[in-house]
Amino acid sequence: MQEPPKNSGDHSDGPCPEHFDGKRFFSPGVQTDKGWRDLWRWRRTRKPAPWPERIDIRALPPPPSSVGVDDIVITHIGHATLLVQTAGCNIITDPVFSERLGPLPWTGPRRVRAPGVSLDALPRIDAVLLSHNHYDHLDRWTLRQVHQRWKPVVVTGLGNGRYLARAGMPRVVELDWWESFALAPELRVTYVPAQHWSHRWPLDRRKALWGGHVVRAPAGSVYFAGDTGYPADFKSIRQRLGPPDIALLPIGALSMIAVMEPPMIGVMEPV
Numbered sequence: 001m002q003e004p005p006k007n008s009g010d011h012s013d014g015p016c017p018e019h020f021d022g023k024r025f026f027s028p029g030v031q032t033d034k035g036w037r038d039l040w041r042w043r044r045t046r047k048p049a050p051w052p053e054r055i056d057i058r059a060l061p062p063p064p065s066s067v068g069v070d071d072i073v074i075t076h077i078g079h080a081t082l083l084v085q086t087a088g089c090n091i092i093t094d095p096v097f098s099e100r101l102g103p104l105p106w107t108g109p110r111r112v113r114a115p116g117v118s119l120d121a122l123p124r125i126d127a128v129l130l131s132h133n134h135y136d137h138l139d140r141w142t143l144r145q146v147h148q149r150w151k152p153v154v155v156t157g158l159g160n161g162r163y164l165a166r167a168g169m170p171r172v173v174e175l176d177w178w179e180s181f182a183l184a185p186e187l188r189v190t191y192v193p194a195q196h197w198s199h200r201w202p203l204d205r206r207k208a209l210w211g212g213h214v215v216r217a218p219a220g221s222v223y224f225a226g227d228t229g230y231p232a233d234f235k236s237i238r239q240r241l242g243p244p245d246i247a248l249l250p251i252g253a254l255s256m257i258a259v260m261e262p263p264m265i266g267v268m269e270p271v
Contacts, residue, residue, distance in 0.1 A: 002070070011120060015175055017177075019177065019209075020158075024207050025158070025159070025207070026206060027195050027196070028195070030195055030229075030231070032196070032197040032206075033197070033206075037159070051070055052112055053112065055112050057087040057114065057116070059114070059116065059117065060116045061122075062117070063085065063117060063121075063122070064085065065074045065123045066088050066089075066124075067086060067088070068085075068087070068088070069086075069087045069219065070193070070219050071085075072084070072086040072217065072220055072222065072246065073085040075116070075244065076115055077092075078111075078113070078114075078115045079136060080094040080136070080250065081094055081095050081115065082248060083123075084181055085123075086215070086217040087184065087186055087187050087217050087218060087219065088184075089126045089183055089184055090122075090123050090124055091125075091126065091127045091129060092122070092127075092128055092146070092152075093129045093131070093224050093226075093248075094130060094131055094132075094136075095139065095142045095143065095146055097115055097118075097142045098139050099111050101135040101136050101139060103200075103201075108135060124150055125149070125150045125152045126150070126152050126183070127152050127153050127154070127155060127179065128143070128146065129155055129156075129189065129191075129195070129213045129215075129224060130154055130157075131156075131157075131210060131211060131213070131224070131226025132156075132157065132198050132209075132210035132211070132227065133163055133200050133208050133210075134199065135196045137226065137227065138164075143164065143167040143168075143169055144169075151171065152171070153171045153172070153183070154169055154173065155183075155189050156172065156175070157175060157176075157177075157191060157198075157208060157210055157211050158174050158175065158176060158208065159174065159198075159208030160208045160209070161174050163200065165196070175190075176191070176209065177191060177192060177211055178190065178191070178193075179191055180190065187215070188216050189214065190213065190214045191213060192211055192212045192223075192233070192237050192241070193231070194225060194226055194233065194256070195229035195230070195231035195233065196226070196227045196228055196229065196266065197210060198210045210226065210228045210267065212224055212225040212237075213226070214237065216241070218270075220245030220246065221246075222245065222246045223237065223247045224248045224249060227250055228250065
């Protein structure tokens with residue numbers, strides 16, 4: 001595993017890409033910020049579906065310790081947490097194993113079903129792909145547990161290093177959209193655009209970049225979208241990196257279909 005470069009986590013005085021105005025990131029051509037009026041309209045018009053207190057599921061069989069260069073094995077653990085195994089490398093996306101997700105341990109929505117694979121049943125984790133900093137994707141308690149066990153490298157967007165430093169994770173690679181990092185000589189991950197936003201505290205809205213990841217391995221390529229709306233970026237990703245062999249797409253606030261025509265499509269549903 002290649003040792004990551006050191007990142008300060010502060011890009012306020014760095015170059016200004018087309019999606020950074022010098023203070024905050026943005027999705028070109030898309031208005032993502034919502035005000036109190038939008039929140040009130042949503043609360044007044046929404047029709048929440050019944051939500052169970054608990055769903056009991058049977059745990060999945062333990063995943064293999066690793067797989068060879070000719071294989072890709074993907075295990076859906078829950079929400080946006082997936083275990084991607086290929087070329088002897090074990091990669092986990094947006095790991096969340098906490099019971100609740102919020103600014104404090106006793107706040108935020110509660111998990112209604114257990115992870116498909118427990119934290120203790122995971123194999124060695126070599127790398128974490130972190131899409132963005134929302135609480136249901138960047139869970140500091142889980143990241144601390146992962147770091148204490150395996151000390152993996154984390155590949156994420158610009159500005160997220162500061163949150164990971166608070167979780168005690170020093171091996172962080174911060175990438176801009178379309179930048180890549182080699183996890184191994186035959187294994188490369190590229191950070192790609194998404195139509196979304198970032199926010200954890202009242203004053204940090206859009207101060208860290210959000211995106212997805214494309215993992216290119218000898219056995220094929222895997223596209224992990226993170227959270228995204230339905231942008232033209234899907235076409236750009238295909239044009240630049242080729243159609244993925246496996247696409248892992250969110251199904252939540254928006255219903256989405258794959259426009260890249262991959263032979264296999266994975267779905268990530270809510271926790």
